[in-house]
Amino acid sequence: MRYLIKFSYDGSKFYGYQKQPKLRTVEGEFENALYSINNKQKTRIYSSGRTDSGVHAIGQCAHFDLNINITEYKIKCALNSLLPNDIHVFFAKKVKADFNSRFNAKEKEYYYLINVGEYNPISRNYIYQYNKKLNIKIMRSAIKYFKGKHDFRAFVSEESKKNNYIRYIKKAKIKTYKDIIKISFVGNGFMKYQIRNMVGTLIRIGNDKLKKDSIKKILSGELDNRTVFTAPSEGLYLKRVKYSRRDLIEKKI
Amino acid sequence: MRYLIKFSYDGSKFYGYQKQPKLRTVEGEFENALYSINNKQKTRIYSSGRTDSGVHAIGQCAHFDLNINITEYKIKCALNSLLPNDIHVFFAKKVKADFNSRFNAKEKEYYYLINVGEYNPISRNYIYQYNKKLNIKIMRSAIKYFKGKHDFRAFVSEESKKNNYIRYIKKAKIKTYKDIIKISFVGNGFMKYQIRNMVGTLIRIGNDKLKKDSIKKILSGELDNRTVFTAPSEGLYLKRVKYSRRDLIEKKI
Numbered sequence: 001m002r003y004l005i006k007f008s009y010d011g012s013k014f015y016g017y018q019k020q021p022k023l024r025t026v027e028g029e030f031e032n033a034l035y036s037i038n039n040k041q042k043t044r045i046y047s048s049g050r051t052d053s054g055v056h057a058i059g060q061c062a063h064f065d066l067n068i069n070i071t072e073y074k075i076k077c078a079l080n081s082l083l084p085n086d087i088h089v090f091f092a093k094k095v096k097a098d099f100n101s102r103f104n105a106k107e108k109e110y111y112y113l114i115n116v117g118e119y120n121p122i123s124r125n126y127i128y129q130y131n132k133k134l135n136i137k138i139m140r141s142a143i144k145y146f147k148g149k150h151d152f153r154a155f156v157s158e159e160s161k162k163n164n165y166i167r168y169i170k171k172a173k174i175k176t177y178k179d180i181i182k183i184s185f186v187g188n189g190f191m192k193y194q195i196r197n198m199v200g201t202l203i204r205i206g207n208d209k210l211k212k213d214s215i216k217k218i219l220s221g222e223l224d225n226r227t228v229f230t231a232p233s234e235g236l237y238l239k240r241v242k243y244s245r246r247d248l249i250e251k252k253i
Numbered sequence: 254m255r256y257l258i259k260f261s262y263d264g265s266k267f268y269g270y271q272k273q274p275k276l277r278t279v280e281g282e283f284e285n286a287l288y289s290i291n292n293k294q295k296t297r298i299y300s301s302g303r304t305d306s307g308v309h310a311i312g313q314c315a316h317f318d319l320n321i322n323i324t325e326y327k328i329k330c331a332l333n334s335l336l337p338n339d340i341h342v343f344f345a346k347k348v349k350a351d352f353n354s355r356f357n358a359k360e361k362e363y364y365y366l367i368n369v370g371e372y373n374p375i376s377r378n379y380i381y382q383y384n385k386k387l388n389i390k391i392m393r394s395a396i397k398y399f400k401g402k403h404d405f406r407a408f409v410s411e412e413s414k415k416n417n418y419i420r421y422i423k424k425a426k427i428k429t430y431k432d433i434i435k436i437s438f439v440g441n442g443f444m445k446y447q448i449r450n451m452v453g454t455l456i457r458i459g460n461d462k463l464k465k466d467s468i469k470k471i472l473s474g475e476l477d478n479r480t481v482f483t484a485p486s487e488g489l490y491l492k493r494v495k496y497s498r499r500d501l502i503e504k505k506i
Contacts, residue, residue: 008373008374009374010374010375010377056375058375080372085374085377086374086377087374088371088373088374090371118341118343119333119341120261120341121261121263121338121339121340121341122261122262122263122309122311122379124263124338126375
């Protein structure tokens, strides 16, 4: 039986999502818990995508298969009782045997938080402490260049070579709450460091190091992507993974 | 020369404010930093009051004496460069030689945060994860019994014997932000565990374990204080310490 789960974690407490020998990771914690639930059998978990060390998740999704028949609510309770308190499962849902949390994901939403006020020691692992003023007005007019279908290779780290760098960004917006800036992106998928590089570039526009139309020029290759700055991990949150309703319906047996 | 400082810290990273051998405390970190600043002389720091392990501060205040003459801004910078990143100094201010951060404090403000929504692993050290509904309306009508001048001995831990348990509470209110309840108190001073016991009692009223008028009865001694519950430390914040303007003026030499 295949299950989809939605869960949240405090990224500051893990060496990223992906399992690594001898390091504390979200995937590693899940596989320990699933081993106990699934009759002491090694059970793999497949997420909608990895998050880097320090990046938080509000609504990450993943799937796994169990050999036992157990209710959705009991899976939630069993996982939450076995997992450490920096991970929390919101729900478990039975899905079709061919459902895949990564390949069936239609859309993802991320947001990034920046403190432009004085340094805050209490939120330092949860909001990027930029601690200087930014020109929000100019950032708001620059962010629109990210919207739409683009080749984002200039915003991806060198290491991650891909065949296809084309991604579609549906929404990109900036909100402010007193000294906190929240930059949100909704798109069909994001590559490694893509959002942190997009945010870092917006910061460089907001502090006058880059011009408003730089994003357009970096995307087109007219401007070198060495001007791109990677914003630190602690400000980034995976908010939501969206699936089509059809994919979520459990197969009748 | 005597200096007053205002500072913030992440209580989840310390064994409380007060210095203790071999444990990481806020006071201990300050005394290490002041030792370097004050020409390698042991320098004591005196705060407006202690906070318990896990309790946060947004606007804690303290005073100390230095043998060197150094500008207020340089003290701020020197402290922030020497202190760890879970403490932050907002400002330093020269004050009269008889200024005392504890005895001159006119008023203190604390607030307490409770999450009545689903468990949040990201805020678990910063908001009490109560994770059940509370009757805010009844809590709002009960909190008014704390206002005014009362003998708060029933809301103080057994260990802390005092001569005088009379305190004056000027403001006591409850605000809500989605699933977060914020309970604020302003008063002339609060004793050990007093706020956590007041909040715990409000929670017991909000979940129907105690009646609305229990606070009145506990204060008057009519109801046993074994009904009092101590809310956990992670939800508590020292927001502000207020001094009279007159006390803050630097003595002319």
